[in-house]
Amino acid sequence: MTPFAGRVYGVVSKIPLGRVRSYKWVAQKAGSPGAYRAVGTILKNNPYPLIIPCHRVVKNDLNPGGYVLGIKNKKMLLDLEKGIVKCLANKK
DNA sequence: CAAACTATTCAGC
DNA sequence: GCTGAATAGTTTG
Numbered sequence: 001m002t003p004f005a006g007r008v009y010g011v012v013s014k015i016p017l018g019r020v021r022s023y024k025w026v027a028q029k030a031g032s033p034g035a036y037r038a039v040g041t042i043l044k045n046n047p048y049p050l051i052i053p054c055h056r057v058v059k060n061d062l063n064p065g066g067y068v069l070g071i072k073n074k075k076m077l078l079d080l081e082k083g084i085v086k087c088l089a090n091k092k
Numbered sequence: 093c094a095a096a097c098t099a100t101t102c103a104g105c
Numbered sequence: 106g107c108t109g110a111a112t113a114g115t116t117t118g
Contacts, residue, residue: 004114023100027113038114040099045115059100066099074099 005042007031012043015056018085020078022060040065056081 011029015021023036030039043054049068055077059065067074 002115027100032113034101035113036100037098037112041097041113041115044099054099057099061101064099068099071099 001047002042004030004032004035004038005046008039008042009046009048009052012052012054012057015053017081017088018078020056020058020062023057023065024060026057044068 007030008026011026012021023039024033027033027036027039032038039057043052043057044066046052046054055064055067055074057065064071064074064078
């Protein structure tokens with residue numbers, strides 16, 4: 001576990017549902033605006049994939065970079081979360 | 093400590 | 106739209 005990784009985990013875990021941020025954004029929030037590659041490397045080796053919604057982190061092009069479970073699944077998760085947000089907004 | 097790798101991003105054609 | 110190069114940090118030997 002490295003300090004930068006911890007920072008990245010904290011920031012990413014703070015991303016709300018249905019919200020996608022770019023690697024650059026996360027890197028900047030982590031404290032290293034130019035370490036977007038490092039963010040990807042960390043998320044790839046993330047020791048806690050369950051507390052780290054890495055599927056909410058996408059490229060600056062809004063195109064999912066990659067996913068251990070498959071890019072398709074990542075998109076599916078995003079769509080699912082979108083549905084959850086909709087449900088929460090519609091919830092009464 | 094040094095080398096290699098990476099889920100990225102920017103610039104050029 | 107696609108290819109090539111650069112940056113910053115992690116991981117492994």
